[in-house]
Amino acid sequence: MATTYSISDLAREFDLTTRAIRFYEDMGLLQPGRSGPGGRSRVYTPRDRTRLKLTLRAKRLGLSLSEAKELIDMYDSPRDTGPQLRKFLVVLAAHRQQLEEQLAEVQANLDEVKVHEKEARALLARTDKAALPAGAAGKLAGVAP
Structure with missing residues (x-):
């Protein structure tokens, strides 16, 4: 008898809910x-x-x-693999480009956060220094008033 799986078997194996598997079926x-x-x-x-x-x-x-369905269906068909691989490469290249753009945006945001952190630290240092009693700032820095 051929191997078969229940929905619970697949859910356990792939750590999915049965609802997710039914959704993939609906798709x-x-x-x-x-x-x-x-x-x-x-x-x-x-x-x-x-x-x-x-x-x-x-x-x-x-x-x-x-996109996943299109690629998986393509591999299920008995067609020549050359066109299938070309289509797969086009999809992967487009996706890579999208990820590279997202990465550039994230890097720009990260750089901006670093600038704001540096500015906030500088402001905090000035605020802390201004809050010290007269002459205390020099003592902390090792300098006589």
């Missing part, structure tokens, strides 16, 4: 069979398990679910 990423009375139980095949694994990998890379 067309998984197509489980049905069993039991009235077809109420989902039965996942090794193909479904692989598609779920690829979906989660694409998600970690930051691809949208529609």
Whole structure:
């Protein structure tokens, strides 16, 4: 008998909720069979398990679910791998460009935060120095008043 998985099996294996797996099914990423009375139980095949694994990998890379589905469907088709790989490279290059732009924005924000931290420290040092009694600032600095 072929290996099959229940929704709970996959949820446990991939640390997902069953609701998340049903969502991926609704998005067309998984197509489980049905069993039991009235077809109420989902039965996942090794193909479904692989598609779920690829979906989660694409998600970690930051691809949208529609991009993930398009790429996964492409690999399921019996077409030539050359066009598939070219399409995959186009999607990855576009995603890399987007991530590089986000990284540049984050770096600019981080640089700005560092400037504000430096300014706040300088203001705090001046405020603390001004709050000391007369002559105390010089003593702290090791200088006679």
